[in-house]
Amino acid sequence: MQKQQTVWQSGNLTDWSPATGTPVTLDGVNQQTFTDVLNGPSRIFYKVRxxxxxxDGDGVSDWTEQHVLGSDPLAANSSRSATGVDANQDGVVDTTYSGDYVTLVERLQGTAAAGGFPGSGSGGGGGTGIASGSTAISRTQAARFLTQSTFGPTVEDIQAVQEQGYASWITQQAALPATLHSPYILGIYNDIRGQRTGRGYSYGGSDNEYFLFGNNMMTAFARGAVNGQDQLRQRMAFA
Structure with a gap:
């Protein structure tokens, strides 16, 4: 039902406390029975909240997680890791919010200065979680950027862009060693000229006349595009 029902009791309709006892669920309906309440020395009033x-106690209802975010209602950080934020905007990260809660706020409010979390990651705080500018990078914005600059965003890459900012992420990518295609081609060439232990490539011929087909170059490129850490360089090469 994705709702929680609790019975509260009071003797004066002003001060309320949780009623004793545990409800029982029958056919999807919570039921709770109280005995001797009419025979006591004083009146007791009840209400249901x-x-x-x-x-998962992450501040996001199970219904919202399932039908809005598509996240796991039993895991507080199923959409992203927990995020440190500067709640009082004094320049110091002072609390941590669950990843699913941050995702919901970004979905509802965006990350402009007028909405979202101040200092929730964005744009050049060096990974400290403190935004250096007035606008933070939302998950949607980070994903769109990565769609243009890589061969597809991942959860880890999205969070990296949010924490580092666009410029720092590009600088970090440029510093990575290049993923070369030639080692793969040289490896399969040596294999086909030698023991031929690997058959995960295209070849023709027979006996001592084996040769490699040209489409192996596409395989080398695909390996770099999928597995290369220097995604920006690989995407630029593709362009």
Missing amino acids: VNDLDR
């Missing part, structure tokens, strides 16, 4: 169910 209905709240959104939040089983």
Whole structure:
């Protein structure tokens, strides 16, 4: 039902406390029985409070996680890792919010200065979680940037762009060693001229006349595009 029902009791309709006992669920309906309440020396009043169910305690209801975010209602950081934020905007990270809660706020408010978390990661704080500018980078913005600059965003890359900012991420990518295609081609060439222990490539001929087909160059490129850490360089080469 994704709702939590609790029974509260009071003797004066002003001061309320959780009622004793545990409800029993029958056919999807919570039921709780109280005995001898009419025979006591004083009156007892009861009421039912209905709240959104939040089983992982991340501040996002189970219903919202399942139907809005698509996240796991039993894991507080299923959409991203927990994020340190500067809640009082004094320049110092002072609290941590669950990853799913941060994702929800970004979805509802965006990350402009008028909305979202101040200092939730963005744009050049060097990974400290403190935004250096007035606008932070949302997950959607980071994913769009990575779609243009890599062969597809990953959760880790999205968070890296949010924490480092666009410029720092590009600088970090440029400093990575190049993923070369030639070692793969040289490796399969030596293999086909030798023991031929690997057959994960295209070749023709027979006996001592084996040769490699040209489409192995595409395989080398695909390996670099999928596995290369220097995604920006690989994407630029493709362009």
